[in-house]
Amino acid sequence: MWSKKIKGKKLAVQILEYLLISVLVSGFVFCFLYYLSGTLAENYFVYRGTELTRVQERVLAVWRSSICAFGALAVFVVLFLFMLGQRLSYLIRIIRGVERLREQEETEGKDGKTIQTEIPLEGNDELAELAGAINYLSAVRRELDMRERRMQEEKEAWIRSLSHDIRTPLTSMLSYSELVLSREETDREELFRALVLTREKARQIKELTDQLMEGERQKEEPAEDLGLLFAQLAQEWEAVLEERFAVQTEVSGLAGASGMADIDSLQRVWDNLISNVEKYADPDQPVTLKIERGPDEAERGGVRAVITQKNAVRKDDFYKESYGIGLKNIRRIVSRYQGEAEVTEDGESFQIKIRLYFPPLLQNSSEIPS
Known part of the structure; x- marks a missing residue:
């Protein structure tokens, strides 16, 4: 040149x-x-x-x-x-x-x-x-x-991704509310759980629409107990799916671990995992979620977490079509955690393994444009 x-x-x-x-x-x-x-x-x-x-x-x-x-x-x-x-x-x-x-x-x-x-x-x-x-x-x-x-393509992909993530909590809210309304009798505790879930999903939708208006940003904040954080996410995952699927959860090795985390981004990953189960998992087969601690970072410190979700694939043709937007969203989000998402599918079963890295608390929280 x-x-x-x-x-x-x-x-x-x-x-x-x-x-x-x-x-x-x-x-x-x-x-x-x-x-x-x-x-x-x-x-x-x-x-x-x-x-x-x-x-x-x-x-x-x-x-x-x-x-x-x-x-x-x-x-x-x-x-x-x-x-x-x-x-x-x-x-x-x-x-x-x-x-x-x-x-x-x-x-x-x-x-x-x-x-x-x-x-x-x-x-x-x-x-x-x-x-x-x-x-x-x-x-x-x-x-x-x-x-x-390239910027236009990235912008369009981001809008599609965010639109998909906005629909995901809406779907969870509709599914859970329809489930509660379909029962003849609902106890107070179940109604309280439904309201808590609805409030949480509404807050998440507001956060996503704010990102759509202002631009996506990664906001890291201190997570004093990653084990507790992931336990809460696992409980939410179980609460949404347990009425329709035989679910099993396991959280181990993260008790007392701490690091910097973008909780909103983690919630989006979780919603996509739930959405993937709701759309493509066989309801007659168990769905498992395992969260464990990965190998420690010897040089940089911090914590690595490994999330593994596994389910059987449903056979009806209605759910055959998939654009893969949820998986693309998961890969894009975990890449910001210097992580990766590995998918294994053989037509009978589906497994996604997500590896995340959380920097140590010594780093200052900041907002970083994605």
Whole structure:
């Protein structure tokens, strides 16, 4: 890529050089023709035995000079135009290259494809600088277009992700409320649990809509007891699913562990896990959730947690279609925890294993744009 000014001869200096070279060559041609014609004329008249008068010699000299000058002038014009034509033809190629770049820009605007076309650099004068500058501006424009398309794609993916995550707590609220309403008798404790769940999901929906309006941010805060935090999430997971599925939960190894955590993001991961069970799990088979402590970070400190959810896959065709938005959301969120989500599916069973890293409490909480 052209990134700095090409240092070389000025175009005017090159033209003067072409002019000087043409003058020297044409002068040499004139002298060569003049003396060659003089020698030939002298030999011719000696051979014929003709002796010229002084006037005839002057006339012959004028004719020789005129013919040789005309020949030298022809050589000068041809040579000068030939050398100058090389730069003029390069200028024409630059103009055509600019036209191709303009046509390419129009084509890219229609089909979204990027085709890299550059004007070749020839010489080291202002024309080469011009070609290099055009190539540089073209490359910058392509880079800006690529960044704009990438940002647009990321924005659309983020909106789809957030829209999916907004629907997930709504689905949980509807499912749980319908379950409570379907019973003829509901005790006070169950109603209280339904209200608590509804309030929590409503708060989460508000948080998600705020992110949609203001932009997504990662907000880490101290979690003094990660074991308690994950136990609460596991209880919520069990409370939402236990009426329709045979659920099993296990939380081990995190009691007393602490770290910096974005609880809202964790809640979104949890909602996607619940949604995945509700949509695709076989209700006749058990669904398990296991949360355990991963290997400690020897150098950085902090805590690693491993979350494993496993269920059988339901067979009815109604649930065959899946866009994978929930899994994409989980992968995107856990990547901010320097983690990963590993999915294993064989058509009969489905398992997702999530690994998360929580920095130690010594780090200051901060809001980091995602």
